[in-house]
Amino acid sequence: MIAAMRPLFHPSIEDVTVEAILHALSDPVRVAIYADIVGSQCSQSCSNFLKVSEKAIPKSTLSEHFKALREAGLIRGERHGVEMLNTSRCAEIEKRFPGLIAAIVNAHNVQMKEKTRAGSAGKHKPMRRSARK
Amino acid sequence: MIAAMRPLFHPSIEDVTVEAILHALSDPVRVAIYADIVGSQCSQSCSNFLKVSEKAIPKSTLSEHFKALREAGLIRGERHGVEMLNTSRCAEIEKRFPGLIAAIVNAHNVQMKEKTRAGSAGKHKPMRRSARK
């Protein structure tokens, strides 16, 4: 059986839902990627994050993250030569859901700043209380 | 083995993360519940939604949804007699992440209005393209 590699799917803006956007951005890796794409004027390639990330995220995982952002309607991915360039669709989303993206990206930045401060002050970050049985 | 039924856990506002908020609100049932709690002045009991919801969500599922909202820091649940009253923590969140809650609730309302319009106009809603193999 031959794998298809169909052209990337992008939902039209009317099919974009709040739930899908929030879900896509509820992952720390994805929100970081997205904030970076929104923040930078030029498009970002997938592999940028592969190299930049501290934790060496597997490329299949990164690919799935980009797919999640794409299918939520947050980014548009276009192949340019050998690499994929990703651009944010924030102008379209802003029309449909005013203020949403700005508020999320801002909240993400607030949180990042706190983390940095906590780190530099030697104060250990409040740990993630999971696995509470 | 006796089940503990420990008092409900509420994170302190500094431990609330954007990711947890977005994840909690990325579920259609939860965002509907939350929008309702934020919208109404008075607190809402869990069972309100049990009765109101069209699809008869099982009470264990509803309980888990309230737990998710609570542990994300979005609501506070207090027992009043036999029932739990849930209030939004949006004032606290607004301080930490300005505009976030308003933008999400607004986006949710935008989407709800669209659905209503589509329904009344007989236009069938664009279907959820899942299971794209």
Next chain:
DNA sequence: TTCAATAGTTCATAAAATAAGAACTATTGA
């Protein structure tokens, strides 16, 4: 008091979603 009713919570497990190594596709440049 004890008991039934109400309003949940917690447990157990089935079903769905996610992560990541391996294999594959697509494009470019030698």
Next chain:
DNA sequence: TCAATAGTTCTTATTTTATGAACTATTGAA
């Protein structure tokens, strides 16, 4: 034509989520 680069897709293990069943907690009778 072939190797290199940059992803995508497949497969399977792990994690998460949903829900019926069993349990807890509070109230208001009898």
